[in-house]
Amino acid sequence: MRVMVMIKATKASEAGVMPSEELLAAMGKFNEELVKAGVMLGGEGLQPSSRGKRVRIGGGRRTVVDGPFAETKELVAGFWIWRVASMDEALEWVARCPDPMPGEETEIEIRPIFEAEDFGEEFTPELRAQEERLRVEIEERAGPGAATSASGAPGKAGAKIFPHLWYAQEAEEAARFYASIFPDSHVDRVTPLMSDSPSGPPGSVKVVDFTLFGQRFQATSAGPHHEFNDAVSIVVRCDDQAELDRYWNAFLSNGGKAQACGWLIDRFGLRWQIVPAVLDRMMSDADPARSKKVTDALLKMIKLDIAALEGAYRS
Secondary structure: OEEEEEEEOOHHHHOOOOOOHHHHHHHHHHHHHHHHOOOEEEEEEOOOHHHOEEEEEEOOEEEEEEOOOOOHHHOEEEEEEEEOOOHHHHHHHHHHOOOOOOOOOOOEEEEEOOOHHHHHHHOOHHHHHHHHHHHHHHHHHHOOOOOEOOOOOEOOOOOOOOOEEEEOOOHHHHHHHHHHHOOOOEEEEEEEOOOOEOOEOOOOOEEEEEEEOOEEEEEEEOOOOOOOOOOOEEEEEEOOHHHHHHHHHHHHOOOOEEOOOOEEEOOOOOEEEEEEOOHHHHHOOOOHHHHHHHHHHHOOOOOOOHHHHHHHHHO
16 A cells, blocks of 8 residues: 655745754665655655645635635645554554654644545546556656556556566466556557567567556567576565455466465466565564564465564564
């Protein structure tokens, strides 16, 4: 899940008092930890409300109200966008956050962000396609990585790096299968190569462009070559056990084979790791004893059990 984490304003922040060098350094270190753990998606500080404006809407009218605004405790001085497994994980990170307003009382508010699936059937395929077009346009204007999809995944247009998978003949079938499992996923195009090649005559080789979680992938159907093996796998980070179970079961009920430690082989031979998003943080904990407990628990599992891993981490 994604959350917005908002630091509420104080009299000092509204007066334009800038943070000290010590606080900036502490916040910089905290942000590095967030990024290393794969939690932080973005964040910014906001200037005082005296430099802002509000637009009041009602009765078909728009009224502009100039700052400053009186309700200091309800104003926001800065924010992050985080990807976490649960609200409990977000609270754990907030507990580690440096005091953002030394000498004053403030609040940090955590709010879940709507995801595409939250809108149900009202978010039609046409609306999803519209969002995709807008995201592509935003990225083309602002540069690669600037846009995000409804699921929070980085935009794919103009991606400088993406995986390319070689299948003997099932690339399109595989891409459509993967897109049926994951949100914000679809097959974009199938392009036959109209030239003779070592793999066959014109039209026999096909290049499949597809999207999984908003990330660009490409695959080729080009005849037998090297088979997939454990040297390359696709990692899927899951926000909770229900999501992990859903993907795991989708692969296994369609010809997949479980391996160990969250790994499985799909019916096309490609390896996948279906893991909880919190796993990186727990295994890289600064306390080697806690990290070892998590690793020991993981090595005994086939499908990963998030509650059991968290229990080991906290034991």
